[in-house]
Amino acid sequence: MTSVRRARQLAAWGFLAPVVVYLLAFYAYPLYRNLDLSLRHYTVRSFVRGDAPFSGLDNYRTIFADPSFGPALLHTVVFTGVSLVFQFAIGMALAVFFAQNFRLSATLRALFLVPWLLPLIVSASTWSWMLNSDSGIVNWTLGLAGVDPVNWLTSPRWSLVSVIIANIWIGVPFNLVVLYSGLRTIPGEIYEAAALDGASGWSAFRRITFPLLRPVSAITLLLGLVYTLKVFDIIWIMTRGGPVDSSTTLATWSYRLSFGNLLPQFGPGAAVGNLLIVMALICGLIYLRIQRRQA
Amino acid sequence: MDISRRGRRAAAGALTVVLTITLSACSSDSPGSGGSGDGAGGTYQIWDPYPQFDDSSAWVKLLTSCGAGAGVTVRRTGYDTSDLTNKALLAAQQDNSPDVLIVDNPVISTLAEAGALAAAGDTGLDTSAMLPNLLSAGQVGGRAYGVPIGANTLALYYNKKVLAAAEVDPATITDWAGLTAALGKVKAAGKKGITFSAIGTEEGSFQFLPWFWGSGAQLTQLDSPQAVSALTLWTDWLEQGYAPNSVINNTQTTSWQEFATGDYAFAENGTWQLANAAKAGFEYGIIPVPARAGGTAPAPTGGEFVSIPVQSETGRYATAAKIVACLTGSENLLATDTTLSYVAPTAAVQQQQVAQNPALQVWVDAVKAAKGRTGDNLGTRYPKISEPLWTAVQAALSGSKSPGDALTAAQATAASATK
DSSP, X not given: OHHHHHHHHHHXXXXXXXXXXXXXIIIIHHHHHHHHHHTBOOOHHHHXXXXXXXXXXXXXXXXXXXXXXHHXXXXXXXXXXXXXXXXXXXXXXXXXXXXXXXXXXXXXXXXXXXXXXXXXXXXXXXXXXXXXTTTOHHHHHHHHTTXXXXXXXXXXXXXXXXXXXXXXHHHHHHHHHHHHHHHHTSOHHHHHHHHHTTOOTHHHIIIIIHHHTHHHHHHHHHHHHHHHHTOOHHHHHHHTTOSTTTTOXXXXXHHHXXXXXXXXXXXXXXXXHHHHHHHXXXXXXXXXXXXXXXX | OHHHHHHHHHHHHHHHHHHHHHHXXXXXXXXXXXXXXXXXXXXXXXXESOTTOOTTSHHHHHHHHHHHHTTSEEEEEEOOHXXXXXXXXXXXXXXXXXXXXXXXXXXXXXXXXXXXXXXHHHHTOOOTTSOHHHHGGGEETTEEOOEEOOBBOEEEEEEHHHHHHTTOOGGGOOSHHHHHHHHHHHHHTTSEEEEOOOOSSHHHHHHHHHHHHHTTOOTTOTTSHHHHHHHHHHHHHHHTTSSOGGXXXXXXXXXXXXXXXXXXXXXXXXXXXXHHHHHSSSOEEEEOOBOTTSSBOOOBOBOEEEEOBOOSSGGGHHHHHHHHHHHHSHHHHHHHHHHHTOBOSSHHHHXXXXXXXXXXXXHHHHHHHOBOTTTTTTTTHHHHHHHHHHHHHHHHHTTSSOHHHHHHHHHXXXXXXXX
């Protein structure tokens, strides 16, 4: 009897082992290493020798006191918030539009996926060509309308706006696809019943579509949030976080500290990375809490 | 019931076995490690930042023949230059370094500081033939940590047609005032003035340094009046429309693309663009970057150093030094530097290069006047000065601060970082 149970337990562990090993090797260990990096005073010398002294929270104090910290945090919040609002609103509008299944809707929907399929290096480079101050097509078009050229990428006032616009464009397809498939799960009879009761158009959207889409919306927003918080490539390719710090977010700042200089500062770089993880974690917990309350 | 359980148990057992095998495979020595007791003969690792060359190229053939001359087989890996610093640091951490490492010159002091490179004196490398201004970038605390394989630097390319249309004689441009006046004439003639790269990375500092040093400023005092005059020069060019606003975001490649449109009179760019210049489709010339009060400004040196990383097995140094001596010996330097489009690091080979191609004279002069960024005994203090410097350039050019304020802030940052 007991031997059977033990064998069963063993089998269970055998099946569990791959997942556990995978999680440990690819999630737990890198996280631990990143935490360890952020708690030690690394120089290139101690990095090579592996004898960096433990320095407690010094790296965190350094980054909190850094003049780049305030702007980077603010830009991260603005970048994420504005991107999410527009991505979600535009994605939702398009999803409702395409749900009406007219001719060519499948083709058009497929076309909307293009930004998502392009490699980020391609889309970011294309955006920076289009927004170039002197030879970009955006300023050329503005010129036709009699508007003075705008230094999209090179003025501190516009650089953050430019990278947000590019990021919204890239994120809309994701929102469109998820919300569209969410819409398909709402039974058509509900709309028919509502139409009989006199609800149609905007009020049908507000009273039926939106509430029934809430679970899908929540997960879309959460995934978008986690994804947007750590956006790095678009900003780095378009502006390098500049001019000065005007489009620096925590993600680009972390990269700049660790790799953007001839002399890497691994400790502070890891500390900024950990802050990002904590921010994403808090948002995930809020999501779980909301979900539990709904259930 | 019983059968399925047995099947399950067997599956679990099989999985465990597979996992054990995979894990032990991972933990065994990586095949690239050089320190596996090869003894005499054996395989020597070389890392270089020239991924554009494959095994059929003259460069890799030279590496192979140098290895054969030293009686060993060479295994060469080409990395992207921005990757190589981190790769080299990680390899040093794991005692897995290549036997010969070819790396961008300002990285030498970082790697030497990390204790990842063996000093030339310890490995028997001969650096006596090299020009001192080039060698200085690889010296830390008076000890050399590598041999320059070739050098490049910055100068001003000009478009002959644009200058002729604006009635500017490039030979008369010998100081800042003359250059600014020429830019004014070009703009009046309806063309664009000058393009350069002022991006917020090391590239931006690299391009600003000829003007910074040409004003007489020193990297140890970023807010000196001379430094402010250099940054004011650039800022004024932008304000007057002599240089495009896009320079703030230009890499040296995008800056070159602007010049290649044929609309610009001048471009600040490097030796490595010579091949592209020939393809540009218009006639071009080259003048050195002028200093403020006339003469040639010292431009920063680019180009790589050949170095020997620290090995736990010190017996390997002798053979590695032979390979390095072969790569940087006079007989091979000419071919190598022609392949890489570099100016040779020794006076003798420079003369041969000019004899072969007289157009290189301006570059040889520029390299002679050039300075290493990590020289003047700055070493690893240079990166901590360079970042505030490029930030100040960005702040002034984008109009968020005046040149004076921007450099004062930069000096404060640099001083606290290098304390």
